[in-house]
Amino acid sequence: MSGFVSLADVSLPAFAALCEQDTRAEDFPHCREVLHKVLIYQASTLRDALASDPRPLLSELHRAFRHGPGVVVVKQAFTDGALVDRHSEVFNRILADEAQGGSGGDHFAKAGANGRIWNVLQKAAIQAPESFIEYYSNPLLGMLAEAWLGPHYQVTAQVNVVRPGGQAQQPHRDYHLGFQTVEVLEQYPLDVQVMSQYLTLQGAVAHTDMPLDTGPTQLLPYSQQYDLGFMAWRDPAFIEYFQAHAVQLPLHKGDLLFFNPALFHAAGTNRTPDQHRMANLLQISSAFGKPMEALDxxxxxxxxxxxxxxxxxxxxxxxxxxxxxxxxxxxxxxxxxxxxxxxxxxxxxxxxxxxxxxxxxxxxxxxxxxxxxxxxxxxxxxx
Incomplete structure (x- = not known):
């Protein structure tokens, strides 16, 4: 299918057939294991590749994001928990300062329901440059970005803190076209909708341990392969399918979770009475999402x-x-x-x-x- 499409063109059976694929570890030789169809990598494997020839691993990661399950976890990407804690304290200071001004809007959750810091990359760089440098000097973040986007990418970041009792988000796809209404989407040819996923990589650094009760991100492996997914994620039948088939993986502080922005996903419900789940959400953009001239x-x-x-x-x-x-x-x-x-x-x-x-x-x-x-x-x- 190509050209222009509408909501009437979406097909749950076609979507389900993609999502019901299995992930075979032998197809991704650098991964440590497969859990709930998600590829789990050890950070030492990525570091070893950086020290030699990273291209085979970069090719494998790129294939995983598009033609594989669409999501990877890197364990122990930050081995120094104190480093992560120091940067978490930077986030907490910013949250406390901004709490004085009330809550802003949110995309897929009720405004004010969670702790949210917009543009935390700039704020952290200005307020805590030493912490910023030790945190973002981790080369694995750039390695994952280049595997999907190539060089000259641009990083943005938003912190999300899901408080005890915080409810799950609505399942969705993400930036760019995940932020548009169906009426707007129908104006984009399907090939452009498919292409848009190549302009962004979604990532998260776990700033706290995230056992399942805290509600780590719900993920639907292989859902990024469904070309009409940007049209479909609001459809009640697709939401019901997501809720029945999505998986969650416990994460530890310092782990990375990266996925194709077209993957159906949603923050989970925090069912604990006292644990605040904190993640630094990275949206990394392709160099090609920019015009040639600057206009006023x-x-x-x-x-x-x-x-x-x-x-x-x-x-x-x-x-x-x-x-x-x-x-x-x-x-x-x-x-x-x-x-x-x-x-x-x-x-x-x-x-x-x-x-x-x-x-x-x-x-x-x-x-x-x-x-x-x-x-x-x-x-x-x-x-």
């Missing part, structure tokens, strides 16, 4: 707005023409942004420049009113 879209929108408003009022520009101009002149994507000040409070993603421009024209704002909102948006999105 705010300045462009402000320059065009009076003329666009005049033409709309005099019906000199039809809807298709208006859409084409706005798509050329304004940012149509919500990211990157500052999720502390620009949270997804009304959906999965913050408002875009294109949406703001359409709204202003539809409601016939004055140039001054539009300029004020453009400035507010700029300030919200500022790092």
């Amino acid at each position: 879209h705010d300045r462009m929108m402000l320059a065009l707005y009076p003329v666009l408003l005049d033409r709309v009022e005099h019906q000199e520009l039809d809807a298709h023409g208006l859409h084409a101009v706005i798509a050329t002149a304004a940012q149509g994507y919500s990211f990157p942004t500052n999720l502390d000040s620009d949270p997804p409070l009304k959906g999965l993603a913050p408002q875009t420049g294109q949406q703001l421009l359409h709204q202003a024209l539809a409601e016939r704002w004055t140039l001054a009113a539009f300029a004020q909102e453009v400035e507010r948006m700029r300030l919200r999105r500022r790092a």
Whole structure:
């Protein structure tokens, strides 16, 4: 199947047939073992490969993310628990500081239900550079990123703390297209939906021990192979299948969990009375997710707005023409942004420049009113 698809095209039997594959350890010779279809690697194996020729292992990991189960665990990636604890204390200080300002939005859980730090990479680098350096000098993070994305990737990070009693997330796929509604997804050809998974790698560093009662991430191996999965993850039948077949693996502090962003997954329920489950969530982006030139879209929108408003009022520009101009002149994507000040409070993603421009024209704002909102948006999105 190719071209444009809709929710009516999804097939649970086709999805289930993929998810019911088995993982054979002999197909992944560097892995230590297979647990619940998930590939388990020992960190020493990755370090040995780095010291010699890493390409065979990089090829194996890449195959695991796309054509294998889609998820790998690296045991004892951080052997110094005190190092992880020191960086956890950095996170705790940031959480305490930000608690003064109330809760922001969340994508797949109720706002404020968990402890969440947006853009913790920048915050930790500024507040605790020594801890940042000792933590991110671990070369295994970059090795996993390069296995999926190649070189010149860019790292972002968000901390998630699931408190005692914290409920499981809704199963979902992740960034990019996991943050879009079905109506938006239907505008992307299926080949582009499949391609999007190659632009990001999802990862997590366990900052606490995570026995099953704490609710480590629920995973559905092989679900990333279903091309229509971005369309399907909200469907009740797929949610029910996920809940019946997802697996969870206990993790220890310092372990890594990395997976294809198209894998169906969800944070689990923390059933303990007193354990706070903390993970540093890494979203690592391909070098290719960037345009060639830097544009000042705010300045462009402000320059065009009076003329666009005049033409709309005099019906000199039809809807298709208006859409084409706005798509050329304004940012149509919500990211990157500052999720502390620009949270997804009304959906999965913050408002875009294109949406703001359409709204202003539809409601016939004055140039001054539009300029004020453009400035507010700029300030919200500022790092």
